[in-house]
Amino acid sequence: MTKAADRKNAHLDLARGVDAQTAHGNGFDRVVLSHNALPECDLDAIDLTCRFLGKRLTMPLMIGAMTGGTDRADEINLALAKAAQKAGIALAVGSQRASIENQRDQHQLRKIAPDIPIIANLGGVQLARPDGLKMAQDAVAMLEADAIAIHLNPLQEAAQPEGDRNWHGVEDAIGQLVQSQTCPVIIKEVGAGITKDVAMRLDALGVRYIDVAGLGGTNWTRIETLRHQNGDNPLMTPFLDWGISTFDALIDLQSDRPESRLNARLIASGGIRHGLDAAKGLWLGADMIAAAGHFLRAVEDGDGQISPDHLDQSIELWRQQMQLALFLTGSKDIQSFRAADGHIRD
Numbered sequence: 001m002t003k004a005a006d007r008k009n010a011h012l013d014l015a016r017g018v019d020a021q022t023a024h025g026n027g028f029d030r031v032v033l034s035h036n037a038l039p040e041c042d043l044d045a046i047d048l049t050c051r052f053l054g055k056r057l058t059m060p061l062m063i064g065a066m067t068g069g070t071d072r073a074d075e076i077n078l079a080l081a082k083a084a085q086k087a088g089i090a091l092a093v094g095s096q097r098a099s100i101e102n103q104r105d106q107h108q109l110r111k112i113a114p115d116i117p118i119i120a121n122l123g124g125v126q127l128a129r130p131d132g133l134k135m136a137q138d139a140v141a142m143l144e145a146d147a148i149a150i151h152l153n154p155l156q157e158a159a160q161p162e163g164d165r166n167w168h169g170v171e172d173a174i175g176q177l178v179q180s181q182t183c184p185v186i187i188k189e190v191g192a193g194i195t196k197d198v199a200m201r202l203d204a205l206g207v208r209y210i211d212v213a214g215l216g217g218t219n220w221t222r223i224e225t226l227r228h229q230n231g232d233n234p235l236m237t238p239f240l241d242w243g244i245s246t247f248d249a250l251i252d253l254q255s256d257r258p259e260s261r262l263n264a265r266l267i268a269s270g271g272i273r274h275g276l277d278a279a280k281g282l283w284l285g286a287d288m289i290a291a292a293g294h295f296l297r298a299v300e301d302g303d304g305q306i307s308p309d310h311l312d313q314s315i316e317l318w319r320q321q322m323q324l325a326l327f328l329t330g331s332k333d334i335q336s337f338r339a340a341d342g343h344i345r346d
């Protein structure tokens with residue numbers, strides 16, 4: 001097995017464990033949606049449908065970018081694609097760098113999931129390399145993708161002994177990708193969040209979606225530390241919970257002031273635990289919700305076997321929880337839910 005394949009498998013194993021999680025959560029427990037004892041709507045008729053990247057979804061949910069490029073990773077992706085197509089939700093794949101470099105075909109995913117948005121993925125540092133734009137275009141073509149997500153992960157790279165340390169030129173490369181009009185561009189973190197300042201810079205480049213991917217769930221400092229130093233890396237210890245919580249990032253990125261209002265739409269992710277969190281993400285202003293770690297734990301059972309039924313049930317449970325959140329606030333659809341009563345607890 002190559003080093004990259006080893007790393008991917010280790011990530012899959014470690015990301016499933018409790019030690020890979022940020023200790024203090026995503027901040028969403030501060031959001032209190034007001035209970036409506038007179039909802040005047042039908043729980044069975046709550047409408048979660050929405051459009052995303054030109055396609056209709058049954059609810060604003062995306063399986064977050066995770067994996068690809070090894071046998072096990074590809075098998076997981078196929079299972080995720082089947083479940084996403086069946087449920088009518090979006091699917092993001094993990095970095096396609098390994099697949100492109102090793103010429104591993106991912107066309108199968110599009111065949112399995114012809115109707116849903118599929119989002120390609122590449123790292124910001126890879127994009128900034130001389131062949132980065134070509135690589136991004138290959139990643140999109142390979143999946144007939146509806147958009148490409150570029151992940152920004154300086155903390156994760158710094159925590160990896162073999163990680164990329166030079167982040168010069170990433171902003172320019174993102175601008176060139178947008179200009180190339182290959183497809184809509186999504187920029188995401190991987191669990192440490194995005195600030196308003198960074199979001200404004202991305203917005204100025206014409207990025208279509210910003211996925212905050214905040215602190216609160218999968219924690220790469222912890223995972224990389226576990227992978228290399230058995231959990232003990234004096235350099236990274238003070239940084240174990242570095243980052244911006246998903247809640248703080250979403251609040252920060254909203255603005256009432258016209259001069260700092262973003263054109264880019266928001267995706268809420270990072271430690272989304274259930275359908276109520278997903279609903280809170282919408283209430284906090286996101287158009288779309290993504291979750292990675294949760295669905296990784298759902299797709300494989302305790303013995304590492306793919307478990308399609310468990311995954312289907314898990315997505316269905318989130319649907320019902322989101323519907324319930326809308327119902328209990330007296331909201332018949334997402335639009336009315338955004339205006340539902342609620343407050344932020346100190």
Ligand SMILES: Cc1cc2nc3c(=O)[nH]c(=O)nc-3n(C[C@H](O)[C@H](O)[C@H](O)COP(=O)(O)O)c2cc1C
Binds near residue numbers: 189214217293
């Ligand atoms: C096993 C695993 C692999 C991941 N690989 C990628 C990746 O290749 N590209 C990427 O953009 N994000 C990747 N992520 C980050 C997720 O997309 C997401 O931003 C992060 O895990 C936070 O969301 P969560 O708390 O719901 O897991 C990965 C996450 C997991 C769990």
